Amino acid sequence: MPAHFGPRPFSTKASGWYRDVTSMVVSFVTDREQLGRYLPSPFRVAEEAVVTITYACNRQVDWLAGNGYNLVAVSAAADFIGEQETLSGDYALVMWENLTDPILTGRELQGIPKVYADIQDHTVLHGDWHTSASHFGHKFLDLDVSNLRDPSEDEIAADAAARLGRDNPMAWRLYPGVGGFGESINEYTTFPSENRITDAWVGEGEARWQHLSWEQNPTQFHIINALADLPVLEWRPAVVVKGSTNLVVAERLPRVIN
C-alpha cells in the first residue's frame, strides 16, 4: 500500500543483496517451558532451548538504493511440525529495525514480526563491541561482545554442521481483520537468505534487558518484559561476522491442521 499508484517500480540496480553487513550474535540457553509459551502450536522448542539475539548493521542495500539500516532480531531455535514434514530452524520472536521501509516489507511480504527501535550504530573500542536499542527515549537493551579471537577449526566445522538443515528462519504471519477484529491472514512462513562471510570471530557476549512500563513504551513493553524474563541458564559463545547477504523470496510453510 498504496497500491493505486501501481507496483513499486524496480530499478535494474535493485536486488536482494545487502553488500556490507556487520553482525554481533549473542545466544543463550533458557528454560524450555518458559520459551515454549511464545511459540504457536505448529512450532516446538528445539532440542536445545537456545535464544539468539542478532544485531546487524546493514549497509549498501541494493533495494534501498544503497542506503542501510540496523536491526536487532530475537529468535528461538525451533522445529516446525507440519502434517507431513518438519522444518528445523529459528522462529522469529521479534525483530527491531531503525528504518520503516524494511519493517513494512518484512511484515507484509514475509510475516516477520518487525517493529521500530532507535538502534545505535555499534561502537568498537579496543576490541569491545557494543550497541543498544531504545524507543520513545527509553533504552531497553544493551548488547556486548568482547574477547574476540579467530574461530578454531573445530568451531568452524561445528558451525557448518549446525547450519545443515537448520538455517531456516521462520515466522507467523497473522493479520487481524479491519478494526482489529477477527483474522484476515493466519499462516506460517520461512524467509531464507544466502550469506557470504568474509570475516568471523568468536568471543563472549551478553544481552542486558531493562523492564519497561506501558508509560515508557506503550507498544512494545510486553515484548521486552517477556524477553527480559527469560532465564539465562548459560551464555553460548558470541560471534562477530562481516560479509554480505542476499534475501531470497519468502515462502509459505505448508498449511497445518491445528
Next chain:
Amino acid sequence: MPAHFGPRPFSTKASGWYRDVTSMVVSFVTDREQLGRYLPSPFRVAEEAVVTITYACNRQVDWLAGNGYNLVAVSAAADFIGEQETLSGDYALVMWENLTDPILTGRELQGIPKVYADIQDHTVLHGDWHTSASHFGHKFLDLDVSNLRDPSEDEIAADAAARLGRDNPMAWRLYPGVGGFGESINEYTTFPSENRITDAWVGEGEARWQHLSWEQNPTQFHIINALADLPVLEWRPAVVVKGSTNLVVAERLPRVIN
C-alpha cells in the same frame, strides 16, 4: 505481529484521543481524469476534483502514552460506489508519518496507505506557517500557509454543510500474498474520527513537490512523482486548525462486485 506474546496490553489510560492536534490543510482543484487514474474502480472522483494535503502535528496521543508524531496526508475527494449504497468522502492516496508505530496500526487495522518520512515540526514566523517532508535525506514536499484570518460566518456555515455526509476518510486495504505474489487481502475501508476544533483560521496555502529519482527515494519516488504531476487548476483557501481528535474504530466498506 508479533502475535505470540499475546495481544498488546492496553492501559486504562489508553484511548482513541489525540488531545493536542495542530493542522495545516491545503487543497486544490486538479484534472479529473488524471486524478481518476489513482482511484480503484469502486471509487469515482467527486463532483469537484479536489486534492487535499493535510499536515498534522499530533501531540498527547493517549494510545502512545502521551507521545506524538507528525503526518502529511494526501487525499482525493471521491465517492465510493457500492452495489447498493454510495459513500462520499476522501480517498486516502498516501499518508506519510514520522513514527513507525501508527504507520503499522494504520496500515494493518485500517488499510491506510501509510509510509514513513522525516516531517519537520511546523515553523511559525510572523504569521507564516511552514513544514517540509524528506526521506533518505531528499526533500520532496514544502507546505506553506500564510495570510491567516478568522473565518467568516459564511465560511463556517459552508464548511459545516460540506462536511455533512462527506466526512468519510476511505482507503483500499490490499495485502499481497507471501513473497509478494497474489493477494491475501483486498477490501475497502472507512476510518471515521471525531474532531473538536478549538481554533480555526483561513488563509492562502501552497504545496510544492520535488520530483525524485529511484536513487533518491527507492520506495516512494513513484508516489511523489505522481502527486507532483497532478496539475493545480486552482488553489482553494487553506486552513489552520487546532483541536483534538478521537479515532473511532475502522470499518469495512460493503463488498462490491468489481
Next chain:
Amino acid sequence: MPAHFGPRPFSTKASGWYRDVTSMVVSFVTDREQLGRYLPSPFRVAEEAVVTITYACNRQVDWLAGNGYNLVAVSAAADFIGEQETLSGDYALVMWENLTDPILTGRELQGIPKVYADIQDHTVLHGDWHTSASHFGHKFLDLDVSNLRDPSEDEIAADAAARLGRDNPMAWRLYPGVGGFGESINEYTTFPSENRITDAWVGEGEARWQHLSWEQNPTQFHIINALADLPVLEWRPAVVVKGSTNLVVAERLPRVIN
C-alpha cells in the same frame, strides 16, 4: 565562526523572541557544601541551597526562522560576590539542548555551559507530564511533574517576591587556549530574559538521574554523575508554565579579583 563569510545576515524577521515556550520546572534543596564544590570562587551558594531543573520546549523561535528546540537546564541558587557589588540569581551548572545552533551561540556569546542531548518532546497523559534525556543511546534523566493545580494567590505573590532581584541567570565563560592549554577567556556573565506567562500550574515533580560510565557517555558522564550524587533533602513544588520569552543581550559581570 566561520567569520570569513562575514557576519550572519539577520532577517528583519529575526528577534530575541521565543513565541511558544512550555516549561516543566522541578527544584529541590540539597547539601550546601556539596553543591558549593561546583561554584567557582566569586559565586556562593544562596541562603537556600536550591537546585532547579528546567525543561523547556521552545517553539516559534524568531532567530531560528520559526524553528524550535528542547532544553534541560540545571542551575544553583547563588550569589555573585563582586568587588563592589553582589548579584543574586541562578548559576548555570549545565544546559542540555537538542539543537546545535543555540548551543554554539549560547556558549560563545553568553558563556552558558551548553552541551547536546537527545531530549524527548514532553508527553502529557491524563495530567502526568514527562520527558527524558539521552546521549549516545544512554538515558541519563527522567523528569516528571503531576498533580497540577492552579497556583494560590499566596503562591503567586511569593513567586513574584522571590523573583525580585533574583531573576539573574549567571555563567562562567571559560575558554582554553589552542590545543586545550592555558586559558583564552575567563570571565563571568549574566544573560537576562523577559518572560511573559500565559498559563501556570503548581504540582509535584521529581528528577531521576542515572549514573553513567565513560564508555556510555564519554563527554558528559562526570557532569551527570556529579548531579546524580547531589542529595535531595526536600523536593520543592514543581511548576508547569506556558508563555513566551525574549532573550536580552548578555552582559559581562564586573571583573573580580580572585
Next chain:
Amino acid sequence: MPAHFGPRPFSTKASGWYRDVTSMVVSFVTDREQLGRYLPSPFRVAEEAVVTITYACNRQVDWLAGNGYNLVAVSAAADFIGEQETLSGDYALVMWENLTDPILTGRELQGIPKVYADIQDHTVLHGDWHTSASHFGHKFLDLDVSNLRDPSEDEIAADAAARLGRDNPMAWRLYPGVGGFGESINEYTTFPSENRITDAWVGEGEARWQHLSWEQNPTQFHIINALADLPVLEWRPAVVVKGSTNLVVAERLPRVIN
C-alpha cells in the same frame, strides 16, 4: 564548559585515533579572486585556486568511546603568510558535522569553523557513491563519486609529492566578546593529523549545492550561498579513501601583524 565540574576525565581507552574512516574527496578549480574574498589577510589563495570538499564517515573514534560521526569539510588551498615564515596548506572554510561533541571541541580547541548538519551515511550502489547534507529539513548539498579505479603509479607519486609541505589544515579562531560585541580571541591555528590509508581509488566526482534563503536555514544560508556561487572551472579527479586518522594536538600559528 562547563568547567566547574573539573576537566573531562579521560579514560585510558581514549586517544586521538579515528580507527575506521571512509572518505569521499571532491575538488575543483575556481576563480582565484572570488575565492580570495573568503580568506582573512594573512592567508593567500595558493598557486592553484583549488576548493576541496571532503565527506568523512568516522567510526570507532577512541575519544568518543568508539562512537562516530559524519562530516563534510570545505577548504581552500592557501598559503599562510607569517611575518617570518610561510605555511602552505588548506584553509578551513567550513566544516559540517552531525554530532555536537566534536563540533564543540573542534571550534574551541582548534578554531575550526564547525557547524551542524544532518549528513547521510554514504550510499554505495553498483560503484556509485553518494551522500547529502541538510539542516532544518532543507537539503543544501549532494556529493557524488563514481567510475572508481585503482590509482596509477604516477598518481600515487604525484599525490605524495603534493602532500609534501602542503598537508597543513589551517583555521581562523575568532571569538566575539560577551553578547557578540568586540573580540575575545583572534588568532590562526593549524591542526595536523596522521593518516594511514588502507584503500584508495580515483574517479569522477561532483558537488551540487542548493541556494537557500534565510527562512530555510537562518544560521548557515550565507555560507551555503557563498560556496554555491563559486564557479567550477574544472573538476579534479575525485578520490575515495579508507583508513584511520590520528588527531594531533592543534597549534597556534605565529602571530602576524595585520
